[in-house]
Amino acid sequence: MFNIKKKNLxxxxxxxxxxxxxxxxxxKAPEGVAAIVNKEEIKKESLDKExxxxxxxxINQLGEDVLEQVGPSGKVFKEELKDEVLTKLILEKVxxxxxxxxxxxxxxxxxxxxxxxxxxxxxxxxxxxxxLESVGMDEEYFRENTRRDILVxxxxxNFVENFDLKDKEAEEFFNExxxxxxxxxxxxxxxxxxxxxxxxxxxxxxxxxxxxLAMENSxxxxxxxxGGDLGYFSRGHNPEEFDKVVFxxxxxxxxxxxxxxIGFHIVEVEERKDTFEALKPELSGLIKENKYEExxxxxxxxxxxxDFVTVKEEKKNIDIDExxxxxxxxxxxx
Numbered sequence: 001m002f003n004i005k006k007k008n009l010x011x012x013x014x015x016x017x018x019x020x021x022x023x024x025x026x027x028k029a030p031e032g033v034a035a036i037v038n039k040e041e042i043k044k045e046s047l048d049k050e051x052x053x054x055x056x057x058x059i060n061q062l063g064e065d066v067l068e069q070v071g072p073s074g075k076v077f078k079e080e081l082k083d084e085v086l087t088k089l090i091l092e093k094v095x096x097x098x099x100x101x102x103x104x105x106x107x108x109x110x111x112x113x114x115x116x117x118x119x120x121x122x123x124x125x126x127x128x129x130x131x132l133e134s135v136g137m138d139e140e141y142f143r144e145n146t147r148r149d150i151l152v153x154x155x156x157x158n159f160v161e162n163f164d165l166k167d168k169e170a171e172e173f174f175n176e177x178x179x180x181x182x183x184x185x186x187x188x189x190x191x192x193x194x195x196x197x198x199x200x201x202x203x204x205x206x207x208x209x210x211x212x213l214a215m216e217n218s219x220x221x222x223x224x225x226x227g228g229d230l231g232y233f234s235r236g237h238n239p240e241e242f243d244k245v246v247f248x249x250x251x252x253x254x255x256x257x258x259x260x261x262i263g264f265h266i267v268e269v270e271e272r273k274d275t276f277e278a279l280k281p282e283l284s285g286l287i288k289e290n291k292y293e294e295x296x297x298x299x300x301x302x303x304x305x306x307d308f309v310t311v312k313e314e315k316k317n318i319d320i321d322e323x324x325x326x327x328x329x330x331x332x333x334x
Contacts, residue, residue, distance in 0.1 A: 029308030034086060036306040037093040042086070047309065049141065051085045056135040083310045090307070092148060094299045099155045106150045114146050159295060160288045170283050174276045180235055181279055181286075182247060185271035187228035189213060190220040190263050197257045197264035204254060210268055219263060232271075242267075 030036075034047040055078065058066050067078040075083075119128045132142055174181060187210060191197045200213055211227030218224035235243050239260045246267050249255055255267040273279050 034309050035090055037090055038097055038304050042089050047086055051082050053135050053137050054081060054085055060134055086309050090305055094303050095152055095155050098299055099151055102158055104154050104158055106147050110150055111143060111146050114150060156292055159292050163288050163291055165284055165287055170287060171276055173287050174283060183232050183234050183273040184269050185232045186230050186267050186269045188230055188265050188267045189218045189228050190265055192219060192263050194264055201266055
């Protein structure tokens with residue numbers, strides 16, 4: 001009665017299985033629950049409220065059309081945003097559970113102080129109220145959100161403060177990452193033309209005062225008023241062609257003209273930190289930051305998480321009777 005070819009039937013089966021995976025999770029979600037993290041629930045109401053706030057933030061900044069834009073994953077932005085918000089809530093839950101074990105708490109005084117600081121930075125209570133209204137956040141939720149933010153910060157601070165970093169471990173890290181860790185202090189003069197750059201470079205080689213020449217000639221408005229001072233910096237904060245030359249200079253050495261997309265630079269290195277001892281204070285903070293990230297990843301990996309919202313497409317292998325498939329081929333050949 002039904003003349004369906006086996007390969008078409010196999011395709012139908014694959015599509016049906018995929019539809020079942022996409023449209024429903026393998027375990028039925030408890031009513032009103034978005035996820036369970038180590039036996040603690042994240043309510044769907046909390047997810048919806050948090051999602052609404054982030055949605056309003058994006059609409060206020062980029063317009064309503066942003067929600068319907070399709071991202072690299074093939075999902076529209078509003079779907080991706082909801083997944084990201086749930087991921088954030090799950091991560092927070094993992095951190096809060098670990099904070100509880102460590103007996104880390106947030107006081108009302110800390111919340112009040114943080115809100116007061118935010119209020120001042122925004123220009124007063126009226127401006128804060130306008131912002132909260134624009135994103136759909138009431139005062140109670142704002143206070144709870146502030147508490148959560150402080151708890152995350154205190155959790156990190158507690159880990160960093162109590163992490164016992166050995167000199168040997170710090171030195172190994174330095175040796176493995178030396179080129180990326182070098183810090184220099186330098187000053188520069190930026191000009192528009194190569195001709196002007198050569199003229200200033202010649203003046204410097206003949207004993208000219210760098211600060212004075214920077215104040216008189218540099219096109220960099222931010223640094224010219226302080227004699228071209230760039231302060232301390234590491235690789236990656238300036239154009240690649242700039243870094244390539246500057247990080248090869250020794251203390252007191254003057255660079256040749258360096259061409260970037262904004263003009264021609266002359267740089268003088270004033271200080272160079274490239275030894276373990278010189279970088280030790282900076283290394284400690286950097287390594288502890290990395291260790292904290294590793295700690296969080298481990299907490300996530302070890303957590304028992306049931307996500308009832310995020311859609312995950314999975315490929316299922318369907319066993320097809322090879323013998324029957326071969327028989328079909330033989331019939332065609334005949």
